[in-house]
Amino acid sequence: MEKTKVPIVTNDINRLFLKNIFHPSDFTENSEIAFAHALKIALAAKANLNLFHVHQQRDEEEWTEFPGVRNLLVRWKILPEGSSREEVKKLELGIRKIQSFKHDPVASIVNYLEKHETDLIVLATHQQKGIDRWLHQAVAEPVARGAGQMTLFIPQGKKEFVSLKDGEMSLQRILIPVDQQPSPQAAIDAASGLVHLFNGHGTELTIVHAGSHNTLASYHYSKGHDWKWETLVSTGSVVEQILKIAEDRSPDLIVMATQGHHGFLDALRGSTTERVLREAPCPVLAVLAGK
Secondary structure (H helix, E strand, O other), X not given: OEEOXXXXXXXXXXXXOOOEEEEEOOOOOOHHHHHHHHHHHHHHHOOEEEEEEEEXXXXXHHHHHOOOHHHHHHHOOOOOOOOOHHHHHOOOOEEEEEEEEOOOHHHHHHHHHHHOOOOEEEEEEOOOOXXXXXXXXXXXXXXXXXXXXXXXXXXXXXXXXXXXXXXXXXXXXXXXXXXXXXXXXHHHHHHHHHXXXXXXXXXXXXXXXXOOHHHOOOOEEEXXXXXXXXXXXXXXXHHHHHHHHHHHHOOOEXXXXXXXXXXXXXXXXXXXXXXXHHHOOOXXXXXXXXX
């Protein structure tokens, strides 16, 4: 495996500005862990966290199924026991709980995203079944219109970078697979912006390219704190190389740029990102290139 120098290094720190984060609260058994990720990111970004829950029948008691924001903040020792809603507001964290009564959960979420601006979606997913639910062609275009530019997939039973137990972060190793198309810059910016959001120190960011130095697209990255950047160039199957390096490096997150005519779902369907997502050992952040 060859190593090559990153073409351009800047002193500008990429910042990630998130205003609205969206999390469907009950798509999979892994929803609680995905909720922890959504809440932690919303806290750091001082963003609005919109929790969405779908019921097939109207039952007022089902409101209790929403994740307990205050309970989790108390468990993480961010708030003291017995804190009120006003204490949550002091954290500059906006919480909105939305429930919908539909037989089709995906259709309900599509409808919401069409009407509300969203910067980041956090999804719990089963790697073999849950992804297909999102890639159904009937929902691709409307979801993409409402999805902003990023979706964080939290695969069931795999490594996570936010602890549900205590809220601790583990974002020390990030893989960024790149190609000539789509442009890798959006993924590189998103990765460094996320690390900066959490004031990361000593984070290792590895750019991976399956090809040659001649096929490696130009890009730049931010020289932040004591971050460690590395670029790996190798030959062979793109997906196999990404997964092999992921196995060797045990990353906390994989960040990939994806591109399509109608947005991130159109881009995911049949793409390298989708194939990596199905076997990734950790969360995957899909970033729509060119936005």
